[in-house]
Amino acid sequence: MIEVSGLTKRYGPATAVDDLSFQVRPGLVTGFLGPNGAGKTTTLRLILGLEPPSAGRALVHGRPYPELRDPLLRVGALLDAGAVQGDRSARDHLRWLAASNGIGPRRVAEVLELSGLTGVARRRVGRFSLGMRQRLGIAAALLGDPEVLVFDEPVNGLDPEGVRWIRDLLRARATEGRTVLVSSHLISEMALTADHLIVVARGRLLADTPLAGLTARFPTLEDAYLSLTSGHVDYRGVA
Structure with missing residues (x-):
């Protein structure tokens, strides 16, 4: 699982993540929601060891990510689908990532097929649309068949076909007992995908609850989200 405890990140006088604590358990799709500037992306970067915390800790499999x-x-992670060398083919990009972790070429072919990119595997990534880059980023995240x-x-x-594909993929992985954390602004999509929700604003935890716990109290998940975050929107923060 993922364990976040007292996690804090400051950039000078600005606090992007403020004493945040939660767990992401296996067997569930956990949605990570919050307004723009709520600290969601910063939290994910802290979990993945891309930035050091100012205080607290984030553990994956009981260890900080850099120690894995x-x-x-x-x-498997996807934060920025654009962070790929555009002059490489999709296949070469995945082969390079696979080789760095001792993963064989057969798995590269499998994730290309799974992501619907087999037909464009030799095309340079710089010519990909945004959606195709997203699929490539997801393929990269799946390379190691991670937990x-x-x-x-x-x-x-x-x-729409791609949205349904990723929704089914995430739910299937959770059903297999894996741990799935998904940050999104699309409340309607989280209503269809997530089992559990973590809601933050201004870097602080507002809710850590099963989806059913919110939808039982409000007509829709959107109503529940807007009620929770009302008065907490602050665009001066960090993503």
Whole structure:
């Protein structure tokens, strides 16, 4: 599982993540929600060891992410689909990532097929649409068949078929007992995908609850979300 305890991140006088604590348990799709500037992306970067915390800790499989051996085999993540060298083909990009973690070429072919990119595997990534880059980023996250998945806005740029594909993929992985954390602004999509919700604003925890716990009290998840976050929107923070 993912364990976040007292996690805090400051950038000078600005506090992006403020004493945040929660757990992301296996067997569930956990939605990570909050307004713009709520600290969601910063929290994910802290979990993945891309930035050091100012205080507190984030553990994956009981350890800080940088201490994990063969990290692609343990955690699959997509934060920025654009962070790919545009002159590489999709296949070469995945082969390079796979080789860095001792993953064979057969798995590269499998994730290309799974993500619907087999037909464009030799095309340079720089010619990909946003949706195709998203699929490539998801394929990279799946390379090691990891037990933990962490996605930031995974449906960004996807068409309706792609949105359904990623929704079914995440739910299938959770059903297999894996840990799935998904940050999204699309409340309607989280209503269809998530089992559990973590809601933050201004870097602080507002709710950590099963989806059913919110929808039982409000007509829709959107109503519940807007009620929770009312008065907490602050665009001066960090994403």
